[in-house]
Amino acid sequence: MNAIQKIKGVADLFEPDSTAFTRLETVAREVFGRFGYAELRVPVLEKTELFARSIGEETDVVQKEMYTFPDRKGRLLTMRPEATAGIMRACIENKVFAEKPVVKLFSFGPMFRYERPQKGRMRQFHQLDAELLGPKEPEADAEVLLMLWTYLRELGLQKLCFELNSLGCARCRPGYRQALVDYFSGLAPAALCEDCRRRTNTNPLRVLDCKVPGCKAATAGAPLITDHLCPDCAAHFASLRAALDAQGVEYTLNPRLVRGLDYYVGTTFEITSSDIGSQTAVAGGGRYDGLVRDLGGPDVAGIGFAIGMERLAMLLPGVKPEAPDFFLALLDQGAAGAALALAQRLRGMGLRGDMDFTAGSPKSRLRAAGKSGARFCLLLGADELNRGTVQAKDLAGGGQTEVPLEDLTALAALFETPGSEA
């Protein structure tokens, strides 16, 4: 019988890959907690309509990347392709806005997008999300960005590029959009690639982000959103920049930074790395005032970001697994019960280690002990059992002592002495 294999674009993460994810989560809980964020867990499955309404019917994500299927009663469900929509749904449904004017939440878990896998792009991938709901002041944007910045620094990541832009609001965007369309229609028909000619009508902002060389050249002189912001947006953006400057956060202004989800307005940002393949975005986010209202909730402002955990993990330096304290070697099967009891006592003292279940020769057991990387090999056989003792061999130094099994203090003392490095 053929063994069943995993489906395309998903991953099994064993040690030490799994430890990188654990680290990302641990540091996130710590840092985000310091900023007052509470953890939220939301379902992976939602009604398809939630994503269609929030992300945008015309986006690539909704058009061709969602895992959507009818359940047994014919309801259309979707495996979430991003987290914000579900978090907003949960907030509205649980009326969290009625309790407090400012809501800070973070969440992480798997997301699903039906795409062709490649480096840094999985069909099941994981995101770390943070959302700040309520305040619309630029200092709120600044705090969110500072939190992301702090998180990345505490992970020890230096070589990241921080890009910032403002997409404008419902008041300034139509004018800018028209300016763009006018500019594009003034170009030679062949100046833009086929996709971009279509985008000129559907999503002219996206043309600015096209990587085709011809398009890059053709849009070099295109009008920039930052020159078309309304007074409110311009002031907001200026205040945000001032706040970031004051905090020493280094960033690059990228007037061509366009996000792929329709709900973004105003401040947008992206953290990129050139070390993780052609998918460069490690984290991205922005302001989404109006999203909660559009999903049937009150008109509260919001800003947040998502971090791609797989991509971030690629940048993390390798972590060495913690070495065990002991390896309990069994020399005679008759001592198995005593070995289990001893191991349990040691673990009760907070020590880490493995024990043999099957007895073997001293040579084979010591070999195994050496490979385990343990500091001590404890040997227990018929002789020791008769004497009521256990042999403790220092695997780095080589010294060996015999300790009475019942002598807790002597056992504890063994592990308290500084280990000899060899």
Place this chain on the structure above:
RNA sequence: GUGGCUGUGGCGCAGUUGGUUAGCGCGUCAGGUUGUGGCCCUGAAGGGCGAGGGUUCAAGUCCCUCCAGCCACCCCA
């Protein structure tokens, strides 16, 4: 969805123009005389060559389909 490359024991690889029982390194396990590791030596286990068809007297080696991986486009975290 498109394109290129790839798929041989746990891991990394070699396998001549298709031809006897598919090799190597690492790893795993055991042994190198009395209950003691890490180096060294010896031996053993473990694959029928991603899956399924086809061509042939004969296929890991040729053809087809599918699956998976990698990289890129696209898109995004």
